[in-house]
Amino acid sequence: MTRFDVLLPVFVQAALMFGLLFWLARERYVAVKSGTFDLAGYREGGAGFPRQPTLVNNCYKNQFELPVLFFALVPLAIITEKAGFVFVVLAWVFVVSRIVHALIYTTTNEVRRRALAFCVGVVALFAMWFLFFIDMLVASL
Template sequence: MTVQSVLLPVFAQIALTFFLMVWMARTRFAAVGAGHVTIKDLKRDWTSWPERPTQIAAAYHNQFELPVLFYVVVLAAIITTQADFLFVILSWFFVVARLIHAYVHTGKNEIRARFKAFLLGAILLIVLWVYFFLKLFIGL
């Protein structure tokens, strides 16, 4: 596999993270501009944000949990030249699961649907790591 094809899902995951960061900033600035929260409120209590900016911020912060392990396995697979077609497919499935998770989280935020999307991503990430391990140490 080419480095570009292995890294493309990483760029997609990073794009999701940056998108959520900008969206979070816009909703936070809008909340301050609309007077829903004041700078003085925020100086002493970050929980003062209204629900919508908090919801988007939570989705943004989630991008620094499971995806960190995704970045590590992709980097390790590139360095050890263990990334193949199945590895890239699993990477894309993981990114799609993260997109679904973010969509649910920033939408209706239905906990069961959000958990299912999270669990799907977690399982895919575990499978990705196990596959990498087997390729590296067993020669799969």
């Protein structure tokens, strides 16, 4: 696998995060301009925005939880040359699961479907870390 093959899912994940950030900025701007923003509620704990900006904000913040482990692993796999075909397929499964999770979160916010997408991503990321660990263990023997 080329470095680009390994990094392409990282670029897509980063694009998702930037897309959510820009969407959040627009949603907040619209809420402030339309008068649906409650400054006092926001000051006292983050509430104050209507439903849609809140969903986008929560989804955006969620991108700094599980994906941190993804962003940490990919450079390690590249540096150690342990990013093979299975690793890249799992990376794509993880990123697609994050996209699906974000789409559900910011639209219907149906918790069961959102949880399923989240779990698919967790399993894919865990498998990536597990395979990386086994590869490193075997290489050290």
